[in-house]
Amino acid sequence: MSDQELFYLLALLKVEGVGDVTAKKLLVNCGNAEAVFKAKNAQIAAIDGVGTSLLKYLKDKSIFEKANQELEFIKKNNINVSFFQDENYPDRLKHCFDAPVLLFSGGNIDLKNKKIISIVGTRQITSYGTEFCRKLIEDLIPLDPVIVSGFAYGVDIIAHQFAMDYNLQTIGVLAHGLNQIYPKNHKKYMAKMEYNGGFLTEFWSTSNPDRENFVKRNRIVAGISEATIVIESADKGGSLITANMANDYNRDVFAVPGRVTDRYSQGCNDLIKTQKANVLTSAADLIYVLNWDIQSKPKAIQKQLFIDLEPDEQKIYDFLLKNGKELLDIIALECDLPIFKISGTLLNMELKGIIRPLPGKVFEAV
Structure with a gap:
């Protein structure tokens, strides 16, 4: 241009x-x-x-x-500018009727042929939410997704940090211009963010982080990605607005369930209850619903070369070899493993090429 x-x-x-x-x-x-x-x-x-x-x-x-x-x-300041009709404008965002005419960015952002997910949630993230976010991003490493969030306190910055820790591209969508950073405490993350991805905004250098800008910002977070994940949320909050926007854009929404007595699980539980979000208990749920192809990532290794399986993996593999196709719940029951643990184990086995998922959360040995 x-x-x-x-x-x-x-x-x-x-x-x-x-x-x-x-x-x-x-x-x-x-x-x-x-x-x-x-x-x-x-x-x-x-x-x-x-x-x-x-x-x-x-x-x-x-x-x-x-x-x-x-x-x-x-x-x-060598700001990158994307016009909504240009090739370098994010593909999915182009299809949102109210997407910004211009986007301004800095860093090393590359969205071509990438799997993109947005992770949002409360600014008061708990240890439960932190550990879930870490495990989710860790398990998605083989798929090399781009992690998008709003660079705010809580879930946002935790998601960015874990993405950077695991060397995944991550993008912070800002509610102000690229001449400043908000919150100021997060300035220490800027250099690494720009190296691992960068920042994106529709706002000019004359814009301040005003309250209404955060709501506008959320539509970019929702529209740019294939799916929006709500880690934790109270019964009201910006992450629920983002989830509703994602639904309006016909994107998949996922929510992490929690105890009904936990304040910061209420929003997620309500999204699931009202069928505005899929239940997310592990990376395997996300991969299954989005129909992501993980076979094209690490090359499948022949079964006979696998001599160092983890004990739980060996137990599951032996069970599937003996019994053939089986439901996830039955595998967990017969192998005496909790659901929350078996989901991640099955994903690792799938990445190793020794089992494969079938519709209906059924698995079989390869």
């Missing part, structure tokens, strides 16, 4: 009354942003949902000064 094209796009987005939906209507009808400002009044007024109310604001010369200032900031 040329500087001139970007300048007029920035100017268009500064016109009072022009949001992302209206801007797209104007661009489609006029061809490009510069043409919007040169179009006749009758052409603008005839666009469905626009009308005459916008005409006077298109004449405001101050928007060009603001656009020029932002353009200078972008150039000076």
